[in-house]
Amino acid sequence: MSLTYTVSQLNAHVRRLLEGDFRDLWVEGEISNLSRPASGHIYFSLKDSDAQVACALFRGSTFGLRLPARNLANGIAVRVHGRATLFEPRGGYQLILDQIEAAGVGAMEAELQRRREILTAEGCFLAANKRPIPRHPRQIGIITSLSGAAVHDAITTLRRRNPLVSVILYPSLVQGSKAPPQLIRRLHTANRRAECDTLLLIRGGGSAEDLWAYNDPDLVRAIAASRIPIISGVGHETDVTLADLAADLRAPTPTAAAEQSCSDLSGEAQRLHRLGEQLHRTVTRQMERTRMRLDHLDHRINQQQPARYFERIRQRLDELDTRMRRAVIFRQRQEQNRLHHLMQTVHNLSPLNILERGYAVTYDSAGKVVSRSDAVQPGEKITVRLGVGRLYCTVNRRGKT
Numbered sequence: 001m002s003l004t005y006t007v008s009q010l011n012a013h014v015r016r017l018l019e020g021d022f023r024d025l026w027v028e029g030e031i032s033n034l035s036r037p038a039s040g041h042i043y044f045s046l047k048d049s050d051a052q053v054a055c056a057l058f059r060g061s062t063f064g065l066r067l068p069a070r071n072l073a074n075g076i077a078v079r080v081h082g083r084a085t086l087f088e089p090r091g092g093y094q095l096i097l098d099q100i101e102a103a104g105v106g107a108m109e110a111e112l113q114r115r116r117e118i119l120t121a122e123g124c125f126l127a128a129n130k131r132p133i134p135r136h137p138r139q140i141g142i143i144t145s146l147s148g149a150a151v152h153d154a155i156t157t158l159r160r161r162n163p164l165v166s167v168i169l170y171p172s173l174v175q176g177s178k179a180p181p182q183l184i185r186r187l188h189t190a191n192r193r194a195e196c197d198t199l200l201l202i203r204g205g206g207s208a209e210d211l212w213a214y215n216d217p218d219l220v221r222a223i224a225a226s227r228i229p230i231i232s233g234v235g236h237e238t239d240v241t242l243a244d245l246a247a248d249l250r251a252p253t254p255t256a257a258a259e260q261s262c263s264d265l266s267g268e269a270q271r272l273h274r275l276g277e278q279l280h281r282t283v284t285r286q287m288e289r290t291r292m293r294l295d296h297l298d299h300r301i302n303q304q305q306p307a308r309y310f311e312r313i314r315q316r317l318d319e320l321d322t323r324m325r326r327a328v329i330f331r332q333r334q335e336q337n338r339l340h341h342l343m344q345t346v347h348n349l350s351p352l353n354i355l356e357r358g359y360a361v362t363y364d365s366a367g368k369v370v371s372r373s374d375a376v377q378p379g380e381k382i383t384v385r386l387g388v389g390r391l392y393c394t395v396n397r398r399g400k401t
Contacts, residue, residue: 012088027095028103030075031072056094067100079100081100130249131248134229140196143201161266175212187199191226235253360387362384376395380395
């Protein structure tokens with residue numbers, strides 16, 4: 001009677017058999033599906049034309065390799081050394097490696113290089129033939145599978161950045177032998193309809209085999225001949241296909257292709273806001289300068305208007321007339337007071353005033369004032385002026401007192 005195993009027992013038994021019989025072996029093949037997670041371990045598939053096996057190179061074994069870990073890449077042929085084991089939780093067997101060395105160029109890499117050389121000679125990758133990507137497209141076409149995440153990510157990105165852009169989908173297979181002819185037909189359809197300003201040729205990540213359709217020579221030629229600018233976003237940033245080289249712009253991912261296909265309206269809105277503020281400040285300064293200039297011109301016009309000029313002159317003349325009248329009256333009063341004072345002084349000093357108090361003035365015969373008694377002789381005629389009237393007298397005698 002045959003033994004009955006649980007799944008765990010079976011996997012454990014197979015693991016012991018593998019590790020017992022394949023503890024030290026060399027295997028040659030081509031690297032595919034290379035992965036470098038943050039842990040520092042390296043995982044890839046080692047394949048030939050008929051089969052493949054999973055390989056794991058743990059971080060502690062990456063030092064001292066004959067082929068440095070940094071040089072590992074999809075498509076290169078290598079010889080690896082290690083042991084076979086079974087990863088029991090998944091039931092898959094793998095090689096745990098401790099050494100890697102180069103074994104020449106893999107078949108896939110060699111074919112890729114051959115195609116690249118042919119297409120380069122045809123001018124499919126010339127930078128001079130690249131078409132500019134419109135900054136503000138009205139419609140964008142997307143050539144991809146409708147079932148993948150790439151189309152959803154691209155449409156979401158376009159709607160977020162620029163909801164005014166229309167999107168036209170050209171569904172196609174994106175891997176396998178039937179994918180290149182279908183991709184080419186979608187390119188021809190988009191160019192014949194001429195309804196898009198830009199085309200996005202996108203698909204999500206995958207192995208080198210999954211992306212091989214985008215290395216098809218006829219597809220590359222169709223991309224180079226397209227009248228509509230094409231942005232490629234095939235796989236991840238480390239994946240570079242011949243379609244990427246022929247496209248007018250290569251984006252590292254489908255999302256990045258959508259971002260590079262149109263301007264971000266939110267950024268444009270901020271730029272317009274800044275321009276609006278700058279325009280407002282400029283207009284405000286210009287209006288202030290204009291207002292000051294108008295005020296200056298109004299002032300000059302007011303100064304140069306004859307009616308207002310003569311009105312100010314009349315007001316000035318009226319003011320001067322009033323001031324002059326006041327000055328004349330004041331001067332008249334001053335002169336009157338002065339004249340009155342002088343008249344009073346003259347009156348007080350006048351001889352007539354003295355005569356009126358009983359004094360007299362004597363004149364000799366020659367009309368000279370006589371102030372001394374010896375100035376006349378006895379018998380001489382003299383005239384005596386009184387306060388009122390005159391006396392004509394003859395000197396009889398004279399005395400000293």
